Amino acid sequence: MDDLDRRLSALIAEVRQHPAPSKKWRTAINKLLLQIQQLPGLKKSSHPDYPEALNRTFEWVSREIAKFEPRQSSVSKSLLNWINVYLGWRIQDLYSPDKDAPISLDAPIAVDAGETTRLELLPDLTLSGLDGTIEIAQKETIQRIGLQLELYIEQDPEGQLKNSHPRSYPECNCQFLSKRRVLKDPPDKFQDLAKELNVRYTTLNSHWKRKCEPSLQEIARTLGYKQEPQP
Numbered sequence: 001m002d003d004l005d006r007r008l009s010a011l012i013a014e015v016r017q018h019p020a021p022s023k024k025w026r027t028a029i030n031k032l033l034l035q036i037q038q039l040p041g042l043k044k045s046s047h048p049d050y051p052e053a054l055n056r057t058f059e060w061v062s063r064e065i066a067k068f069e070p071r072q073s074s075v076s077k078s079l080l081n082w083i084n085v086y087l088g089w090r091i092q093d094l095y096s097p098d099k100d101a102p103i104s105l106d107a108p109i110a111v112d113a114g115e116t117t118r119l120e121l122l123p124d125l126t127l128s129g130l131d132g133t134i135e136i137a138q139k140e141t142i143q144r145i146g147l148q149l150e151l152y153i154e155q156d157p158e159g160q161l162k163n164s165h166p167r168s169y170p171e172c173n174c175q176f177l178s179k180r181r182v183l184k185d186p187p188d189k190f191q192d193l194a195k196e197l198n199v200r201y202t203t204l205n206s207h208w209k210r211k212c213e214p215s216l217q218e219i220a221r222t223l224g225y226k227q228e229p230q231p
Contacts, residue, residue: 005075011035016066023185029062030150030183036061041080043087045094053090055148060086062147148223149216153178164215166207172197174212181208182216 011032018025036042036058045053061083070078153175156162161175180188190208194201 002074002076008032008035008075008079012065012068020062023183026147026150027183027185029065030147030154032065033058033061033147033151034154036079036083039076039080041084043084043091045091047091047094049094050091053087053094056090057083057087058147058151149220150183152219152223153183153216160219161212161215164207164211166199166203169197169199169203172199172204172207174207174215177204177208177212178216 011028014028015025015032018028020029044050047053068079068082072078072081153161156175161178162173165171165173177193180193190205191201193199194204197204
């Protein structure tokens with residue numbers, strides 16, 4: 001087993017140690033997804049909506065990783081094959097003319113015991129059927145956006161968070177603060193962070209409120225989050 005296989009095995013084991021969607025589970029799955037994105041051989045596509053296919057694949061990996069079992073001596077190759085099959089389907093969906101067609105709740109789908117419908121699989125909610133379906137979709141969307149936001153914080157692809165810091169305090173940047181305030185469980189206190197960074201509490205707190213929080217909110221909006229209007 002090489003270093004990559006050992007790293008992947010350790011990350012998968014770490015994910016399985018924590019119940020989803022706890023903070024520790026989200027931290028562990030984020031680290032695993034970041035490693036997966038760097039795997040050579042991950043399917044690519046020139047389609048402009050490829051990120052959508054990739055995000056759906058990451059959602060699926062997050063749900064199904066507990067069931068993954070390597071079928072080859074190499075964990076990385078087995079994991080890559082497992083992911084590429086699903087990702088390939090999602091890429092094909094992008095080229096389907098009816099990819100945006102609504103999903104029928106009455107359409108039969110296969111399950112272990114035979115066939116059922118999506119409607120029958122919905123949990124018994126206090127809301128009426130349609131409202132319950134909407135609520136489920138909203139929760140799934142929020143969870144997806146939350147996962148994407150955590151990945152964005154970890155990667156900071158454009159340097160937007162890391163480059164935002166008070167004058168003369170580059171270590172006190174929004175990426176560092178977001179990791180310690182958003183991704184960490186429990187989050188660090190501002191007083192402790194100010195002491196660690198040797199920054200005045202008022203400077204750190206002001207930067208978080210004026211720069212970091214608005215940046216995170218804007219990133220969440222670009223990922224599709226829509227805040228409910230206040231009554």
